[in-house]
Amino acid sequence: MTVSFAPAPAAAPPLRMLAAQTRMELRLLLRNGEQVGLTLVIPLLLEFFFNLPLLYSLDVPRRIDFVVPSVLALAVMSASFTGLAIGTGFERKYAVLKRLGATALSRRVLLLGKTCAVLILQVLQAALICLFGLVLGWHPSGGTVSAAVLIVLGTFAFGGLGLLLAGTVRAEVTLAAANLAWLVLLFAGGIAIPLSRYPDAAADLLRWLPSAALSDGLHQVLEHGAGLPVRPALTLLVWAAVALPAAARWFRWE
Amino acid sequence: MSAAVEITDLVKRYAGRPAVDGISLTVPRGHLLALLGTNGAGKTTTIEICEGFRRPDGGQVRVLGLDPLRDGTVLRPKVGVMLQGGVGGYTGARALELLQLFGSYAAHPLDAAGLLAEVGLAEVAGTPVKRLSGGQQQRLSLAMALISRPELLFLDEPTTGMDPQARRGTWDLIRRLRRDGVSIVLSTHYLDEAEQLADSVVMLHAGRIVAEGSPAELIQAGSAGQVRFSGPAGLPVAELRAALPAGVQVSEPATGCYLVAGEVTPALLAGITSWCAARNVLAEGLSVERRSLEDVFLDLTRTGR
Structure with a gap:
């Protein structure tokens, strides 16, 4: 039987494209063994070391109860901001995405697919962090659903920012900027050091950072047993609602 | 339309x-x-x-x-x-996988496995794209376009x-x-x-x-062809040219080798042979050559227009 090439062009429905794109991005993420290992293991190591009181004093009653939400926030930031930005930046550099730019796939669906793939990886990552936390004596206080909502919002906010960076500057600049931003946000963005340690004026400003919103929200839920904390959730929602469309708008394929 | x-x-x-x-x-x-x-x-x-x-x-x-x-x-x-x-x-993807991904962007795609067979890549369907040879990558690329x-x-x-x-x-x-x-x-x-x-x-x-x-x-554009023959070295090419129809070029690119470029007509061939006969020159290996697209192309690009 021979194939007929009689033209019948039309784009697939966006949701079908999104499902296919997410599946492919996830497969490629998982196929990159060393990278997956690092993504999954580094937060566990950080969880272990941050839990050691010899590093610095946190002034919290139970150190591990502070550490787990912080590491969860850190893991989201690492995978969906730093990891996604660098990976995507180099895909652009090596003209991987240029070819996709000549298909019916829209920027929006591509970027959503990438973010959804990272989100699925993060479910696995969060489960491992929580399990390891329990081993270290963690007593979670709040609802899983609220924490999950925060993680999803955080993934879209950080994913949007990472893709905006990756889609607009050179890969080498993305590499440097994503790592630098990660480090700064880790210490000055309310993850490793509670914002309460900062002067009030600084804390009031820093609290609007996505890292602080995610970390603060997770602490409120998991450490202090709050329901879905409104301000952090809204802050992340706004970051996501601005960054993702901006990334789709300004993303350049090559 | x-x-x-x-x-x-x-x-x-x-x-x-x-x-x-x-x-x-x-x-x-x-x-x-x-x-x-x-x-x-x-x-x-x-x-x-x-x-x-x-x-x-x-x-x-x-x-x-x-x-x-x-x-x-x-x-x-x-x-x-x-x-x-x-x-x-994605060069980390396998050949069939990547083709299927591109198929999923279309409402009525061709069957990916069948198309892969059409371009002769059925045996490497499971091979990562980056390990395909250059020619195989070209064929996959064609399938992705189709x-x-x-x-x-x-x-x-x-x-x-x-x-x-x-x-x-x-x-x-x-x-x-x-x-x-x-x-x-x-x-x-x-x-x-x-x-x-x-x-x-x-x-x-x-x-x-x-x-x-x-x-x-x-x-056919420009001069339609050329006639080549060999004979004794140093024949007076200007005289030969004068004996032939207008617009024809005659040269001796190598010693004893003659090239007549222009529109090849029966009159041109007759002109060459009668000029040679008048001088008792045997035009050996006389051949009419058709210009290929390559000749046209080289002419056009060499003149640096």
């Missing part, structure tokens, strides 16, 4: 230097146009402007009646693209890096595409490829069109 591609006075500069310098051409629906030229002639720039990757500095481009930049969302699903130099897309069943194809140097057998197979496939009603623009620097496949050929040199027409027209 609008033409498949319509380009008017296209100009594109890189850092002030024109890469494309005032090109106009039309590709009717269902036709195959070959853009022929050396590296740097402006082929890829022209194609990438049609694909919406680059913004022209001047002139107009209409692809299927649409503006590639402004109407990209409507246009892209209708067009298949093969970029120059390798597959593009799977959405486009009505117009842009193939940028489709057979570069293929072995002769794969090249023939690809030519057959391209002929079938044309038969099935797909409009095609392909760039190449292989003259035989243009001669074999194209309805019309546009020769580019330094960003300008230096010749255009069907392969047959191009070969």
Whole structure:
């Protein structure tokens, strides 16, 4: 039987494209063994070391109860901001995405697919962090659903920012900027050091950072047993609602 | 219905230097146009402007009646693209997987496994793209351009890096595409490829069109051929030329080898032989040579027009 090439062009429905794109991005993420290992293991190591009181004093009653939400926030930031930005930046550099730019796939669906793939990886990552936390004596206080909502919002906010960076500057600049931003946000963005340690004026400003919103929200839920904390959730929602469309708008394929 | 591609006075500069310098051409629906030229002639720039990757500095481009930049969302699903130099897309993916991904972007895609077999890659369906040979990558790239069943194809140097057998197979496939009603623009620097496949050929040199027409027209254009013979060294070529019809050139490119270039007519042959007979010269190995597209191309690009 021979194939007929009689033209019948039309784009697939966006949701079908999104499902296919997410599946492919996830497969490629998982196929990159060393990278997956690092993504999954580094937060566990950080969880272990941050839990050691010899590093610095946190002034919290139970150190591990502070550490787990912080590491969860850190893991989201690492995978969906730093990891996604660098990976995507180099895909652009090596003209991987240029070819996709000549298909019916829209920027929006591509970027959503990438973010959804990272989100699925993060479910696995969060489960491992929580399990390891329990081993270290963690007593979670709040609802899983609220924490999950925060993680999803955080993934879209950080994913949007990472893709905006990756889609607009050179890969080498993305590499440097994503790592630098990660480090700064880790210490000055309310993850490793509670914002309460900062002067009030600084804390009031820093609290609007996505890292602080995610970390603060997770602490409120998991450490202090709050329901879905409104301000952090809204802050992340706004970051996501601005960054993702901006990334789709300004993303350049090559 | 609008033409498949319509380009008017296209100009594109890189850092002030024109890469494309005032090109106009039309590709009717269902036709195959070959853009022929050396590296740097402006082929890829022209194609990438049609694909919406680059913004022209001047002139107009209409692809299927649409503006590639402004109407990209409507246009892209209708067009298949093969970029120059390798597959593009995720090189960590397996061949079939990547083809299926591209199929999932289309509403009525061809069957991925069947198409992979069509381009001769069934045995490497599970091989990561980056481990395919250059020629295999080219064939996968062609399949990726076809799977959405486009009505117009842009193939940028489709057979570069293929072995002769794969090249023939690809030519057959391209002929079938044309038969099935797909409009095609392909760039190449292989003259035989243009001669074999194209309805019309546009020769580019330094960003300008230096010749255009069907392969047959191009070969006939200008001087139609040449006559070659050998004889004693140092015959008076100027005398011979004077004895022949106007517009003919005579030269002795190597000692004792003579070349008469011009429109080859019975009168020309008679003129040569009678001139030789009058001097008792035996014109050995007298042969009439047809000019190939290659001769035309080399002439046009050598003069640096």
